[in-house]
Amino acid sequence: VLDVPNGTRVILDGAAGTLRMNVTEAEVTAIRERQERARQRRAAELLVAGEPALTTDDHRVIVVANIGGVADVRAAIPNGSEGVGLLRSEFVFLGRTSAPSEDEQVEIYREIASSLAPGQPLVIRTLDVGGDKPLPYLPLPREENPFLGMRGIRVGLERPELLRSQLRAILRAADAGAHLHVMFPMVATMEDWRRAKGVFEEERARLGADPIPVGIMMEVPSVAVMAQQFAAEVDFFSVGTNDLTQYTLAMDRGHPTLAPHVDALNPAVLGLIAQAVMAAHGAGKWLGVCGGVASDPQAVPILVGLGVDELSVSIPSIPAVKAQIRALSMKDCRELASRALTQDSAAAVRALVPYNQD
Numbered sequence: 001v002l003d004v005p006n007g008t009r010v011i012l013d014g015a016a017g018t019l020r021m022n023v024t025e026a027e028v029t030a031i032r033e034r035q036e037r038a039r040q041r042r043a044a045e046l047l048v049a050g051e052p053a054l055t056t057d058d059h060r061v062i063v064v065a066n067i068g069g070v071a072d073v074r075a076a077i078p079n080g081s082e083g084v085g086l087l088r089s090e091f092v093f094l095g096r097t098s099a100p101s102e103d104e105q106v107e108i109y110r111e112i113a114s115s116l117a118p119g120q121p122l123v124i125r126t127l128d129v130g131g132d133k134p135l136p137y138l139p140l141p142r143e144e145n146p147f148l149g150m151r152g153i154r155v156g157l158e159r160p161e162l163l164r165s166q167l168r169a170i171l172r173a174a175d176a177g178a179h180l181h182v183m184f185p186m187v188a189t190m191e192d193w194r195r196a197k198g199v200f201e202e203e204r205a206r207l208g209a210d211p212i213p214v215g216i217m218m219e220v221p222s223v224a225v226m227a228q229q230f231a232a233e234v235d236f237f238s239v240g241t242n243d244l245t246q247y248t249l250a251m252d253r254g255h256p257t258l259a260p261h262v263d264a265l266n267p268a269v270l271g272l273i274a275q276a277v278m279a280a281h282g283a284g285k286w287l288g289v290c291g292g293v294a295s296d297p298q299a300v301p302i303l304v305g306l307g308v309d310e311l312s313v314s315i316p317s318i319p320a321v322k323a324q325i326r327a328l329s330m331k332d333c334r335e336l337a338s339r340a341l342t343q344d345s346a347a348a349v350r351a352l353v354p355y356n357q358d
């Protein structure tokens with residue numbers, strides 16, 4: 001794109017992921033009309049965004065927001081969010097020269113929790129740094145393969161003072177309105193989970209706090225494969241398809257050449273989600289999806305058909321995802337999902353769900 005002369009008229013289609021050049025007047029007119037139709041559709045979807053997302057055969061899917069800051073939660077509510085499925089807590093720790101105090105954190109989590117309706121879920125993911133996301137005040141050695149190294153809960157377990165103060169802050173904010181949940185990122189083994197849960201229980205006992213649900217991100221394939229064993233102990237799962245896809249396909253999610261192939265609708269990834277849903281439900285636990293694919297209109301009917309209980313999506317996508325679910329039947333979604341699982345590529349899965357941009 002750097003070779004395109006300045007001032008060239010192009011059409012950037014965010015939904016299709018294309019950049020078109022040599023654009024004709026007729027194409028520009030067609031695009032403007034599409035933009036206007038999209039604007040009208042969004043306005044209509046927003047009007048009913050506060051209603052639940054029930055399929056035509058009355059199956060409810062919870063639609064919640066992914067947020068990364070205090071202001072986000074205020075934007076999520078008018079968009080129809082039923083809570084927060086993923087609070088990426090990195091914003092509390094990044095862009096500063098020393099770690100936030102426990103009290104500072106309590107204030108931030110309380111502010112978010114009190115902005116939600118009482119009882120709505122607020123899933124706070126513990127700090128997910130390391131690897132490619134350095135923290136200046138937490139020096140970690142340079143690594144050959146950062147995505148396979150000290151990341152997420154591995155950092156929290158290696159340097160537990162940050163994890164402990166964050167868990168205490170979350171527990172202290174648990175009376176602020178929303179129903180707080182703790183979620184650990186990058187869990188790969190049962191040992192990771194048990195050690196992290198152990199730290200949580202120690203801090204909870206010290207504070208004399210009531211229990212709150214504790215779950216894990218499912219973003220390493222080993223967790224999906226062993227979902228039955230994990231389901232016996234965790235309170236919930238949230239599938240991080242961004243990482244689950246990169247680790248399943250062994251393709252760096254930010255790789256410039258490979259990125260187009262890092263598609264969570266690859267049947268290998270869908271198969272992992274399918275077996276995880278069965279394991280979770282078998283143990284009476286819920287499973288959500290909080291990776292980017294949960295906001296993808298081609299993925300929504302498949303995820304619903306696989307039995308995913310909750311979709312945690314980007315804030316602007318909430319009204320559209322809810323509207324889409326209301327037009328679907330669970331019966332059709334189940335059929336679609338089982339066909340998707342037998343395809344041989346992500347492209348073949350996508351071909352089952354033609355995406356009408358109008």
Ligand code: PEP
Nearest residue numbers: 219240241242243290291
């Ligand atoms: C994911 O991996 O899908 C996810 C939601 O976490 P993040 O994108 O923050 O790694």
Ligand code: MG
Nearest residue numbers: 219240242243
């Ligand atoms: Mg992730």
